[in-house]
Amino acid sequence: MRLPYTPNPPVPTTDEDAAIVSRMAARRAPRPLQPLDLALLHAPPVADGWNAFLGAVRTRTSLGAAVRELAICRVAVVNGAWYEWAHHAPLAVGAGVSEAGIGVVGREVLVAGDGEKAKREALGAGLSEREWVVLKYADEMTRNVRVSDETFAELKGLFSEREVVEVTATVAAYNCVSRFLVALDVGERNGTGPDDVAGH
Incomplete structure (x- = not known):
């Protein structure tokens, strides 16, 4: 700190x-x-x-725990906020996300070139289509601020308007959290990288 x-x-x-x-x-x-x-x-x-x-x-949102925690974890990975990751990856696992699914979330690059291949790998790791779309949305919001029309259409096709607002607010809020954590080095973990979830 x-x-x-x-x-x-x-x-x-x-x-x-x-x-x-x-x-x-x-x-x-x-x-x-x-x-x-x-x-x-x-x-x-x-x-x-x-x-x-x-x-x-x-x-107080209507989102399921797995969707919420996956969004938070993806923000943590993109921003290198490993203190945030250490708190939320175990919550994602507790909400039913498999270790293979956590591995997808923890990738440095979520989609490298072939988006359909990345999606198939995510679904093969046990993530649902809704969870995959939330990861893509969180990744684009965090990296680019702007979200592609394609990704937004996918999100809107799978979530209600209330849920779209809640997912967006969750990603935005945890971008705020991660930037605060990393800038001040809260928890003295932010330059360390992710650990095995089982160790948290």
Whole structure:
């Protein structure tokens, strides 16, 4: 971490800051506050907004856990946010993504030339067509910001309008998270690369 973490447990100096810490702790429960939280708490109002936004993205969308975690993991891979990967790859596995599927997510280049071949490999690794399209969408959003009409049409053909907004918000939110993590080296993992998921 390029800054010292705030104390753990936090030592809020105002009632407002104490309420912020309480809300963050409630969202993390039963786990303790994470290094990301202890970095954000240098700016309590930012930490509070972050907590509310990411809480909604993580727990209040209609997306299934596998789709959500695959989107987050693809953002982590593209941005080299291995702290993010370490937290979310096990959640993807817990949501039913196979180790072969995680291998697809962890590729440096998701689609190298032949898109149909890449899709067949992903489906052969146990990913569904919906999951594959979410990976492509997350990859294009993260690498290019603009998403091709073809990929967007695939997403829209498999997801409701609400789900399209939720997938897009998830990818956008975790691009924000990964950029914060990598810039400040939160968790001291961001130059290390992915580990075997079983080790997390």
